[in-house]
Amino acid sequence: MKKHLWIWQIVMLFAIFGLWQLLTHPDLVPPFMWENPNRAAFFFGEPWKMLQVIWAWFTDGTIYPHLWVTLQETALAFVIGSVLGLVVGLWLGLSPTASALFDPYITAMNAMPRVVLAPIFMVWFGLGIWSKVALGVTLVFFIVFFNVYQGVKEVSPVVLNNATMLGATRRQLLRFVYLPSATSWVFSSLHTSVGMAFVGAVVGEYLGSAKGVGYLIHQAEGAFDINTVFAGIFVLTAFALVLDFAVTRVERRLLVWRPTQGETEQL
Known part of the structure; x- marks a missing residue:
């Protein structure tokens, strides 16, 4: 388990980013989750756009x-x-x-x-x-x-x-x-x-x-x-x-x- 711990850590990182993207993207948010999905993206950002900013910076x-x-x-x-x-x-x-x-x-x-x-x-x-x-x-x-x-x-x-x-x-x-x-x-x-x-x-x-x-x-x-x-x-x-x-x-x-x-x- 310890030898492959880094694999599970990477999987967890991708899972966190995936859930974040799901909960803040207006086209992906289920209707019952947010009254206004655009507000969720405004307050919490969108991981994909954040990564685009980082990519542009570098x-x-x-x-x-x-x-x-x-x-x-x-x-x-x-x-x-x-x-x-x-x-x-x-x-x-x-x-x-x-x-x-x-x-x-x-x-x-x-x-x-x-x-x-x-x-x-x-x-x-x-x-x-x-x-x-x-x-x-x-x-x-x-x-x-x-x-x-x-x-x-x-x-x-x-x-x-x-x-x-x-x-x-x-x-x-x-x-x-x-x-x-x-x-x-x-x-x-x-x-x-x-x-x-x-x-x-x-x-x-x-x-x-x-x-x-x-x-x-x-x-x-x-x-x-x-x-x-x-x-x-x-x-x-x-x-x-x-x-x-x-x-x-x-x-x-x-x-x-x-x-x-x-x-x-x-x-």
């Missing part, structure tokens, strides 16, 4: 400049937010005094609905990519930070004591004990961080920009073009899946020492 090259801008914003937010989260998480995890001092402020900033900062970032950085990057960084940072902080705290005291007894320096403890312990936590957070970096970029584009896939969606929404809105959403979804797949590949390469689920079950 064949005439319309989507590429916008997709490139969104990619830049997402990548920069992801990298900067992840590095900051890793550094600050390690620092506070290894420094109880600094952790106790900054804990209420970090908790307060994490509780803040950071999407409301988007207009402020636009005032500070303008309508270019950096306002979107700043918003994405605020979303990514806390996810990585809390995972790294927890990973450092979860280091076994027995391992630390043994390494210290063998003469390990603080730098060696950081390299061979703390960082490997935090690595699994870091990669578990990166899958979520990719999505959050993406959300920050698109929300920023939606609120104010001249390029980006979020900008295309906002323009289509203003024209009540629901098919183009769904086309933009599906392009963004596919784009996010590609980024998540890239993170998974890097994770498998760097964490080769970690047993897979099948190996764990055999043990």
Whole structure:
């Protein structure tokens, strides 16, 4: 069953699109389903027309400049937010005094609905990519930070004591004990961080920009073009899946020492 799972997933995808097309196409909707089938197509779009929009975007090259801008914003937010989260998480995890001092402020900033900062970032950085990057960084940072902080705290005291007894320096403890312990936590957070970096970029584009896939969606929404809105959403979804797949590949390469689920079950 697991070997052919992807086949069933594709079948399910086609079934969903087929049902969607059936329920929104004026000529295919049974009379008892909708009082006015055209209203269904207006509110929910038609998959075939949505796919036509996507095909037109990629064949005439319309989507590429916008997709490139969104990619830049997402990548920069992801990298900067992840590095900051890793550094600050390690620092506070290894420094109880600094952790106790900054804990209420970090908790307060994490509780803040950071999407409301988007207009402020636009005032500070303008309508270019950096306002979107700043918003994405605020979303990514806390996810990585809390995972790294927890990973450092979860280091076994027995391992630390043994390494210290063998003469390990603080730098060696950081390299061979703390960082490997935090690595699994870091990669578990990166899958979520990719999505959050993406959300920050698109929300920023939606609120104010001249390029980006979020900008295309906002323009289509203003024209009540629901098919183009769904086309933009599906392009963004596919784009996010590609980024998540890239993170998974890097994770498998760097964490080769970690047993897979099948190996764990055999043990």
